[in-house]
Amino acid sequence: MPAYLAVLVVVALVAVATAVGLVWKRRTGAVASVDAGRAETVTAADVRTDAPFGERATLLQFSTEFCAYCPQTRRVLGGLAERTEGVAHVDVDLTHSPDLAHRFNVLQTPTTLVLDGAGVVRARIGGAPRPAELEASLSRILHGQDGRSADAAEEAA
Amino acid sequence: MSQPDLRPLPGQQGIDPRGPRFSAGITAVLLAVDIVLGLTGATLAAWILLLFIALMFLWGAAAGVQRHPYGAIFRAVIRPRLAAPTELENPVPPTFAQLVGLIITGLGVILGIWFPVIVVVAAAFAFIAAFLNSVFGYCLGCQMYLLGVRAGLLGRGSKAAV
Numbered sequence: 001m002p003a004y005l006a007v008l009v010v011v012a013l014v015a016v017a018t019a020v021g022l023v024w025k026r027r028t029g030a031v032a033s034v035d036a037g038r039a040e041t042v043t044a045a046d047v048r049t050d051a052p053f054g055e056r057a058t059l060l061q062f063s064t065e066f067c068a069y070c071p072q073t074r075r076v077l078g079g080l081a082e083r084t085e086g087v088a089h090v091d092v093d094l095t096h097s098p099d100l101a102h103r104f105n106v107l108q109t110p111t112t113l114v115l116d117g118a119g120v121v122r123a124r125i126g127g128a129p130r131p132a133e134l135e136a137s138l139s140r141i142l143h144g145q146d147g148r149s150a151d152a153a154e155e156a157a
Numbered sequence: 158m159s160q161p162d163l164r165p166l167p168g169q170q171g172i173d174p175r176g177p178r179f180s181a182g183i184t185a186v187l188l189a190v191d192i193v194l195g196l197t198g199a200t201l202a203a204w205i206l207l208l209f210i211a212l213m214f215l216w217g218a219a220a221g222v223q224r225h226p227y228g229a230i231f232r233a234v235i236r237p238r239l240a241a242p243t244e245l246e247n248p249v250p251p252t253f254a255q256l257v258g259l260i261i262t263g264l265g266v267i268l269g270i271w272f273p274v275i276v277v278v279a280a281a282f283a284f285i286a287a288f289l290n291s292v293f294g295y296c297l298g299c300q301m302y303l304l305g306v307r308a309g310l311l312g313r314g315s316k317a318a319v
Contacts, residue, residue, distance in 0.1 A: 006196035010189045010284075017285045021293035028295075066253040066302040068174075072244060094306060101307045109303050 028127030031114075031137045041119045047092045047100060056086030057141055058115040062106050065095045069128040073110040076131055084138065086117070116141050171245025172223055174294070177254075179235055180217075180227035181290035184210060184258070188284040195277035203276050204269050210283070211262040217255030222248050225255075254290070254298025258283055 042060065044053055059077045063070040074091055081089035094101045094109065104113070107126075114123040114137060122141045125134065187210055195203035217225045265279025286297040305311035 001196045001198070003193070003197050006193040009196060010192055013189075013192070013281055013284055014288065017288040018292070020285070021289050021295060024289075024295050025293060064303050064306065066250045066299055068246065068250040068296045068299045071247055075244075094303065098306050098309055101303065106303065108300055 029125060029130040029133070030127075031129065031133045032124050032126075033137070034121050034124055036120075039120045039122065042113065042115055042121060043119055044090075046103075047090070048097070049090055049092055051090045052088060053090065053115065053119060054081070054086050054088035054117070056117045057084075057088075057138060058119070059087065059089045059138075060113040060115055061089065061091045062094050062101070062104065062109055062111045062113075063091055064093065064109045067109040070110045073112065073128050076129060076134075077112065080131070080135065080138070084142070087138070087142075114138060114141060172228075172248045172251075173231075173236060173242045174244070174246040175239065175242060176228050176231045176236075177222055177246075177251040177296075178291050178294060179231045180222070180225060181287045182292075183227050183230075184213070185284055185287035185291050188280045188287060191280045192277055192284065195273065195280065200273040200276070203280075204266065204273070207262055207269065207276050207280055208266050210280075211259060211266050214255050214259035214262055218252060218259050222251045222255060250296060250299040250302075253302055254286075254296050257298035257301050258286065261286075 044051065047060065059081055061070075061073060061077055063074070074089075077089045077091075081087045092100065094106060100106070104111070110128060112125040112129055112134075113121050114125070114134075116122050123137050187206065191203050191206045191210065194200075194206060213225070213227070222228055261279055261283050265276050265283075269276035269279070289295040289297055302311060
C-alpha cells in the first residue's frame with residue numbers, strides 16, 4: 001500500500017474515534033427522565049444495602065472498583081444529598097453483583113438512578129452527572145410530588 | 158513558596174488524571190506510526206513496534222500507572238507547566254485499562270508472528286481506545302470491566318488489590 005493511503009487509513013481512524021468521542025460527550029452525564037407509566041420501584045433490599053433511602057428522594061449510584069469517574073460522582077451526589085433535606089445518596093458496588101447490573105440494565109459506571117420518596121425511579125444518568133442538570137431534575141422530583149403539573153408550569157415560567 | 162495541595166485521598170495514592178491521558182497520547186502516536194508501518198509493507202518494523210507498545214502496557218499493568226515511564230515523563234516535563242489538578246484520581250482504573258491494552262496488543266504480537274495483518278488490526282483497535290482516552294478522557298478499558306463483570310468473567314469473589 002502506498003504511504004499516502006496508509007496515512008489516509010490513520011486519518012479515517014481518527015475520524016471514527018472522534019465521532020465516537022463526540023457522541024459519548026453529548027450523552028454522558030445527561031439526565032434522562034423516566035416515564036411515570038413504566039417506572040420501577042426500588043427498595044434498599046433490592047440492591048442489598050443497609051444504607052437508608054431518603055424520605056423525599058434517593059440518589060442511587062452504581063459503581064465498580066475499576067471506574068474512573070465513580071469517586072468524583074460520589075462526591076457530587078454526596079454533596080447534593082448533604083445540602084438537600086430528606087435526600088440520601090446510596091452507592092452500590094456492582095463488582096461482586098453482576099445480577100444487579102443485569103436487573104437494572106447497567107452498561108456503564110457510574111450509572112445513577114434518581115428515586116422519589118416512594119422509591120420510584122424518576123430519572124436515570126449514565127456517566128458522571130452534570131451537576132446543574134441533576135439539581136434541576138431533583139428539584140422537579142422534590143416539588144412535583146404533590147402536584148407535578150402545577151410545579152412544572154411554575155418552573156417553566 | 159506555595160505548594161499546591163496534592164495530598165492523596167485517604168487510603169489510596171491519588172494520581173493526576175492528566176497523567177494517564179498524556180500517556181495514552183504517546184501510545185496513540187506510536188500506534189498510528191505502527192499502523193502506517195504495517196500498511197506500507199514494513200511488517201517486521203510494525204511487529205517490533207507493537208511488541209514495544211505491548212511491553213509498555215505490561216509495565217503499566219504489572220507495576221501500576223504510577224510507576225510507568227510515560228508517567229515519569231509527565232511528572233518531569235508536563236506537570237510543572239500545568240496548574241494543579243482540581244482533583245486526584247484513583248490509579249486502579251487506568252491500571253486496569255493498561256491490562257486491557259496489553260491483552261489487545263499482546264494478541265496482535267502473538268498472532269502477528271503468523272498473520273502480519275493482525276498487527277495492524279490490533280493496533281487499529283488499540284489506537285481508537287488510546288485516542289478516546291487521551292482526547293476525550295473516555296476510558297474504554299475501564300468500561301470493559303463492568304462488561305466483564307456482567308459476563309461473569311470478572312469480579313465474582315475476587316478482591317481488588319488496592
